[in-house]
Amino acid sequence: MSEARPKSIWxxxxxxxxxxxxxLSLFGDSLxxxxxxxxxxSLTGSNAQAxxxxxxxxxxxxxxxxxxxxxxxxxxxxxxxVVNAGSALMLLPLLRVHAAGDVPIVYGVALAYGVSLALHGxxxxxxxxxxxxxxxxxxxxxALQAVQQGSRLLAPLLGRRxxxxxxxxxxxxx
Numbered sequence: 256m257s258e259a260r261p262k263s264i265w266x267x268x269x270x271x272x273x274x275x276x277x278x279l280s281l282f283g284d285s286l287x288x289x290x291x292x293x294x295x296x297s298l299t300g301s302n303a304q305a306x307x308x309x310x311x312x313x314x315x316x317x318x319x320x321x322x323x324x325x326x327x328x329x330x331x332x333x334x335x336x337v338v339n340a341g342s343a344l345m346l347l348p349l350l351r352v353h354a355a356g357d358v359p360i361v362y363g364v365a366l367a368y369g370v371s372l373a374l375h376g377x378x379x380x381x382x383x384x385x386x387x388x389x390x391x392x393x394x395x396x397x398a399l400q401a402v403q404q405g406s407r408l409l410a411p412l413l414g415r416r417x418x419x420x421x422x423x424x425x426x427x428x429x
Contacts (some may be wrong), residue, residue, distance in 0.1 A: 264394045269386050277379070278402045280339070284372065285403075285410035287346075288312055291365055293414070298355045308365050315369035322370075323377040331382045338378065342371040 264270050289314070296305035315322075326334060345367045348360050387395055 262391075264387060264398065265393050267386070270395060273382070273386065274398065274402070275334050277399060278406075279369075281399075281403045282406040282410060285406040287368070289411050289414050291361055294352070295361055298352075298358055304358060308361060311362050311365040312369040312372070315373045316368065319373040319377060322374045326374065326377040326381055331378050333387065335375065335382065337379050338371055338374050341405055342368065342375070345371065 260328060288309070292305040292308040295308050296302065299305075344363055345370050349364055383392060383395055383399075
């Protein structure tokens with residue numbers, strides 16, 4: 256006797272909403288990660304300082320198991336709302352960055368955003384397990400990985416174009 260094939264991950268409204276929101280979020284994260292380093296490079300002219308931005312963004316992932324420990328003890332949906340709202344707010348100090356002397360602000364935001372990314376990832380894995388049966392987790396993770404990797408390919412192209420357009424407007428005085 257064969258087992259009934261599980262429903263598609265797309266059959267549930269909750270996963271479709273999560274996928275749409277997460278797709279936008281992953282694209283924004285990919286763009287931000289790249290832009291912060293390019294911004295530091297353009298302010299300082301230093302490849303090393305631009306590279307330090309990546310290090311600070313990724314450093315919190317070293318303690319991400321601790322984030323998983325925390326996330327496993329709270330309700331995931333409200334936790335994700337708080338983490339996402341906090342992520343948006345932590346970007347506000349970037350509005351004060353105008354010169355090479357302001358790069359420490361970028362570094363602080365990069366480190367804080369790295370913590371946010373680590374917590375978000377841990378909570379998202381737990382939320383998927385709550386939303387979907389085990390038989391659908393592989394399909395869901397595959398769909399989300401496809402979006403994440405696609406964002407990593409597309410974001411640099413769009414970011415480069417936007418940077419070029421902004422520089423062109425600045426030269427024209429617009």
